[in-house]
Amino acid sequence: MLNRRLFTAIAVILTFLASSGASANAQEQSIVVASTTSTRDSGLFDHILPLFTAKSGIEVRVVAQGTGQALDAGRRGDADVVFVHARAQEEKFVEQGFGVRRFDVMYNDFVLIGPRSDPAGIKGSPDIAVAFTSIQRNKAAFVSRGDKSGTHFAELGLWKAAGVDIAAVRGPWYKEIGQGMGAALNTASAMDAYVLSDRATWLAFKNRGELEIAVEGDKRLFNQYGVMLVNPARHPSVKAEPGQRFVDWLISPEGQQAIGEYKIDGQQLFFPNAEQKRS
Amino acid sequence: MSEGLDAWQLIASGDATLISIVRLSLTVTLAAVAVAAVVGLPLGALLALTRFPGRSTLVVLVNGFMGLPPVVVGLTVYLLLSRSGPLGEFGLLFTPAAMVIAQALLVVPIIAALTRQTIEDLWREYRDELTAMGVGPTGRVATLLWDSRFSLITALLAGFGRAAGEVGAVMIVGGNIEGFTRTMTTTIALETSKGDLPLAMGLGAILIGLILAINAAAWGLRLWSEQRVA
Numbered sequence: 001m002l003n004r005r006l007f008t009a010i011a012v013i014l015t016f017l018a019s020s021g022a023s024a025n026a027q028e029q030s031i032v033v034a035s036t037t038s039t040r041d042s043g044l045f046d047h048i049l050p051l052f053t054a055k056s057g058i059e060v061r062v063v064a065q066g067t068g069q070a071l072d073a074g075r076r077g078d079a080d081v082v083f084v085h086a087r088a089q090e091e092k093f094v095e096q097g098f099g100v101r102r103f104d105v106m107y108n109d110f111v112l113i114g115p116r117s118d119p120a121g122i123k124g125s126p127d128i129a130v131a132f133t134s135i136q137r138n139k140a141a142f143v144s145r146g147d148k149s150g151t152h153f154a155e156l157g158l159w160k161a162a163g164v165d166i167a168a169v170r171g172p173w174y175k176e177i178g179q180g181m182g183a184a185l186n187t188a189s190a191m192d193a194y195v196l197s198d199r200a201t202w203l204a205f206k207n208r209g210e211l212e213i214a215v216e217g218d219k220r221l222f223n224q225y226g227v228m229l230v231n232p233a234r235h236p237s238v239k240a241e242p243g244q245r246f247v248d249w250l251i252s253p254e255g256q257q258a259i260g261e262y263k264i265d266g267q268q269l270f271f272p273n274a275e276q277k278r279s
Numbered sequence: 280m281s282e283g284l285d286a287w288q289l290i291a292s293g294d295a296t297l298i299s300i301v302r303l304s305l306t307v308t309l310a311a312v313a314v315a316a317v318v319g320l321p322l323g324a325l326l327a328l329t330r331f332p333g334r335s336t337l338v339v340l341v342n343g344f345m346g347l348p349p350v351v352v353g354l355t356v357y358l359l360l361s362r363s364g365p366l367g368e369f370g371l372l373f374t375p376a377a378m379v380i381a382q383a384l385l386v387v388p389i390i391a392a393l394t395r396q397t398i399e400d401l402w403r404e405y406r407d408e409l410t411a412m413g414v415g416p417t418g419r420v421a422t423l424l425w426d427s428r429f430s431l432i433t434a435l436l437a438g439f440g441r442a443a444g445e446v447g448a449v450m451i452v453g454g455n456i457e458g459f460t461r462t463m464t465t466t467i468a469l470e471t472s473k474g475d476l477p478l479a480m481g482l483g484a485i486l487i488g489l490i491l492a493i494n495a496a497a498w499g500l501r502l503w504s505e506q507r508v509a
Contacts, residue, residue, distance in 0.1 A: 032373055032454075041473050063373060063454035077362030078372050182472025189474075207474030237362050237370065 030059040031242050034070035034079035036150060037180040038108075039225075042200030042269055047262040052249050058242045066180065068148030074098055074228075077235030080243035083250075085150035085198075085225045099228035100244075103251050106259050106270040110154055110221040111199050113185070114140075114214035115192035128218040132162035139173040141193035143184050146176030154223065155196045161220060185211070198223055200269040225270070227251070250274070287481060296458075301489065304462040307375055307449070308442040311382030312390075315438055319387045320431065323394025324420045327402060338395065344388035349381075353448030356381040360452065373454040378462070381448040386438035393434035398423045429501050436497055443490050463489075 039045055040062060049060045063073065067084040074082040075098045082099065084090060093099045112131055114120070120140040122131040135142055136159075145152040159166040166174065177187055181201045188195035189209040197205075202213070215221075227247050232240040249255045256272035263269065289297045326338055358364050360372040360380075371377045401423050409419055424431065446464035453460030455469060463486045470479035 032456075037472070041469075061373065061454070061456040061459055063456060076364075077367070180472050182474055186471070186474060205474040207476055235362055237367075 029057055029242060030061055031080040031239050031246060032061045032063060032078070033081045033083055033246070034063050034065060034073040035083040036067055036070060036085060037064045037182065038085070038151070038198045038201045039083065040064035041180075041182055042198075042204045043264065044200065044259070044262055044270060048255070048258045051258050052246060052255070055254075056242070056245055056249065058245060060246060066145070066147045066149030067153070071098075074230045077230065077237055079230060080239045081227065081229055081246055083225065083227045085223055086153045087224055087226060089150075089153070090226045090228065094228060097234060098231055100231050102226045102228045103247065103274060105225045105227050105250050105274055106256075106272045107222060107224045108199050108270050109216070110151065110196055110223050111202055111213045112194060112215035112221075113188060113197050113202060113211050114194040116210045116212055117192065118214065120194065120214075123214050125215050126218060128158055128215055128220050129162040131215045132158050133164060135194055136162070136164045136166075136169060139171060141173050141175065141191055143188040143191075143193045143195040144174060144176045145181065145184050145196075146178045147180070149180070150223070151181060151196060151198060158196070158220065200264075203264045203267060203269060224273075289481075290485065299458065300461055300463060300466055301485070303375065303460070304443070304464070304486075305489070307378045307462060308382065308439060310379045311386055311442045312435060312439050314379065314383040315386035315390050316435060318383075319390030319434075319438070320394050320424055321420065322387070323391040323396075323434075324398045324424055326391065326395040327398035328416070328419060328423070338392075341388050341395070342392045345392055347385055347388065349385055349445045349447035350451065352384050353381050353451035356384065356448070356452045372452060373456060373460060375453070375460060377452040378449045378460060381452045382442040382445060385445060385448060386442050389438045389441055390434050393437060394424075394431060397427045397430045397434065401427050429505060432497055432501055436494055439493065440490060443486070443493075 035045070041064075045060075045062055049062070053059055063070075063079065065073065067086045067089060070079070070082055070084050071086075071089055071093050073079045074093065082090075082093070083105070090099070090102050094102050112122075112128060114123070120131070120135045120138045122134050125131045125134075134140075144155060156166065175187065175191075175193065177184055179187075181197060182205065184195050185197060185202070185205050186207055187193070189207055189211050192210055194214065195211075199216075227250055229240060229243045229247050230238045232238040250259075251274035256274055259270050259272045260268065322341075326334065326341065356377060357372065359366050360369070360377050361367055362370075362372070371380070405423065405426075409422065414422065444464065446468055449460070449462055450465050450468065453462070453465065455461050455465040461469075463482060467479045467482050467486070470476075470482065
């Protein structure tokens with residue numbers, strides 16, 4: 001009695017494991033794209049992926065991580081395509097032979113978010129470096145992603161541009177949370193802190209509390225996204241053909257138009273700029 | 280998931296996305312508990328009935344592993360199943376199978392440890408009888424497991440609870456891919472990160488409701504079969 005049940009249970013489980021494993025192998029028409037939380041949380045993928053799938057029949061499975069983690073998934077061969085926003089890291093990724101070739105896809109911009117009370121007195125400042133200096137001087141609460149994401153790298157670059165050695169002067173006011181954009185915004189909302197966010201995630205974010213945009217429009221807040229196929233020479237498991245089709249579609253006039261059409265509350269979130277190709 | 284709806288409206292309207300997420304959660308969790316039962320029940324029984332050098336260490340290990348951090352198990356399974364890892368050729372990372380493996384690893388120690396305790400207690404009662412009847416080791420394990428089946432349901436439910444509420448491991452090895460590896464818990468984490476706290480909370484309530492419903496069903500089954508036995 002017991003044995004028969006055990007055998008049934010084992011058979012059911014093995015069938016399940018085999019079928020889910022087999023479907024992962026057999027479905028050539030699906031690819032894994034390692035991307036960032038900003039592209040997912042902003043709703044961009046929900047808008048453009050159905051269009052691509054309808055045209056190509058290729059299902060796109062998005063694993064949304066920080067840029068550092070997404071590049072690592074590519075390096076390990078766990079993704080077919082990497083779609084992120086930290087140009088220096090992306091170029092290194094291609095140089096080291098992990099990616100085939102990098103293409104610019106689109107940009108959006110970062111915004112400095114802060115509490116309505118504006119303890120650092122920077123609201124409306126046109127100069128992001130001055131704003132960062134003021135936050136540090138006032139020791140105003142600041143939430144950092146601290147997760148090696150594209151946004152985290154951008155934030156570190158802005159401290160540098162402001163002439164602030166953040167590693168040396170950081171104190172309790174500087175809160176490194178090591179989590180995604182949404183979690184950072186939730187934290188900033190809960191403690192009335194400043195936080196650097198990409199505009200898309202900010203616009204889609206619902207738990208704003210007292211937060212609003214403090215600084216925007218400085219050209220140093222420009223945020224470029226790039227896409228690259230993981231090198232099949234390095235990882236033979238990479239689905240090069242459908243992966244490349246996705247890359248080609250993103251930078252095609254059709255893909256670019258789909259990106260440009262995505263809006264929240266009438267605001268365009270991402271600005272396609274694939275014409276300027278880079279290696 | 281549809282914009283501007285709260286969780287209750289999603290249930291009421293039978294939202295297809297929500298239903299597929301619930302179905303995946305239950306499939307993964309139940310499969311993990313089943314795998315873990317196949318390994319954990321005999322392992323627990325063996326630990327209860329056999330004496331060998333290092334047994335105490337093993338008992339302490341199994342008990343201690345009931346508290347394995349899901350995120351560490353997730354990371355370990357991630358590295359094993361990664362294309363660059365030893366089991367990479369199977370291509371299981373970012374699939375439901377990877378989630379079942381990770382959760383089964385979390386549940387085995389719970390089932391094994393609780394089974395060991397249950398069987399050890401029952402063995403004290405049965406020892407003389409079974410020895411007198413000359414029942415061999417395999418027969419003993421089978422008899423004891425069968426006769427303590429009602430208590431062992433609690434062990435399975437404890438394992439189920441662990442797996443159903445777990446987010447750290449499935450997030451890492453499943454990748455939270457929409458329509459493929461997105462479960463109740465990873466959806467709740469995602470909606471929280473989007474700042475949609477009411478929807479996240481509503482989904483949390485649904486998850487708790489499901490866990491309670493399954494426990495109620497198990498309790499009902501136990502009452503029903505106890506009556507039949509009596």
